Amino acid sequence: DISRLNNQSESIDDMVETIRKFAMQTRLIALNAAIEAARAGASGRSFAVVAAEVRNLAASVSSATEEIEQVVASNSQLAKDVLCGIENSLMNTREGVTLMREAGEVMTSIQRNAAGVETAVKDVAISVKAG
Secondary structure (H helix, E strand, C coil): CHHHHHHHHHHHHHHHHHHHHHHHHHHHHHHHHHHHHHHHHHHHHHHHHHHHHHHHHHHHHHHHHHHHHHHHHHHHHHHHHHHHHHHHHHHHHHHHHHHHHHHHHHHHHHHHHHHHHHHHHHHHHHHHHHC
């Protein structure tokens, strides 16, 4: 169902936003850790390496989050396109049904008129024979 797909896309958007917030907080933690490592001087160098790795991890999470957003946006657009196509098909089907009804009415009218012509021809033939 297209509407459920749209709802799921919105749920994914919410999850992505949460992940984005985690990544931002992780970047801040990494920055604070780097500052503290710099204050610690030589004894904080190993901690600075850990802070750099945490910062890299946060950047990777941010990048993956952006990719997920792009996929979700693409899926949402595809769902909208499919829904539009379905609506157009439904409209065309309704128009087709209307045209078929009208064609049926025309055929019924033609049959009635043909029956009237047949009766008139028979009447003329009877008149000619009797005449």
